Amino acid sequence: xxxxxxxxxxxxxxxxxxxxxxxxxxxxxxxxxxxxxxxxxxxxxxxxxxxxxxxxxxxxxxxxxxxxxxxxxxxxxxxxxxxxxxxxxxxxxxxxxxxxxxxxxxxxxxxxxxxxxxxxxxxxxxxxxxxxxxxxxxxxxxxxxxxxxxxxxxxxxxxxxxxxxxxxxxxxxxxxx
Numbered sequence: 001x002x003x004x005x006x007x008x009x010x011x012x013x014x015x016x017x018x019x020x021x022x023x024x025x026x027x028x029x030x031x032x033x034x035x036x037x038x039x040x041x042x043x044x045x046x047x048x049x050x051x052x053x054x055x056x057x058x059x060x061x062x063x064x065x066x067x068x069x070x071x072x073x074x075x076x077x078x079x080x081x082x083x084x085x086x087x088x089x090x091x092x093x094x095x096x097x098x099x100x101x102x103x104x105x106x107x108x109x110x111x112x113x114x115x116x117x118x119x120x121x122x123x124x125x126x127x128x129x130x131x132x133x134x135x136x137x138x139x140x141x142x143x144x145x146x147x148x149x150x151x152x153x154x155x156x157x158x159x160x161x162x163x164x165x166x167x168x169x170x171x172x173x174x175x176x177x
């Protein structure tokens with residue numbers, strides 16, 4: 001008779017305290033921009049751009065140029081650095097996790113003792129490190145990765161906000177008649 005095995009509960013967050021065994025070379029990972037965010041932003045930003053084009057033509061200045069990036073590069077999304085790290089934990093087990101964001105090469109060296117709170121993403125991916133306290137050097141490392149706002153750019157987002165305000169103004173004016 002076999003005993004049914006219970007599902008193993010893997011904690012979503014874990015405190016890792018130990019010595020760095022191996023630091024791999026950092027590589028870039030892309031984060032895709034969801035179309036449900038990108039396309040409404042681009043459509044809303046199109047109205048102020050068309051309005052600027054119309055004003056430029058009426059004033060005789062010619063069409064005003066824009067610095068918009070192509071759709072393909074906007075859909076690709078921001079890229080952030082991922083540094084794989086292996087740490088020998090206090091209970092002598094080898095823990096693999098990833099550091100997302102830029103970390104200088106001298107910040108985490110082999111044989112450094114570190115402490116971090118790592119969380120498990122979905123699936124079988126390695127743990128993702130939070131802020132890392134390097135106990136050997138006494139430094140606190142907070143790697144930051146690129147965000148959607150930094151990828152799209154402040155100008156495009158402000159243009160989209162202006163477009164939404166213009167659309168809302170037109171709707172309100174049409175609704176008053």
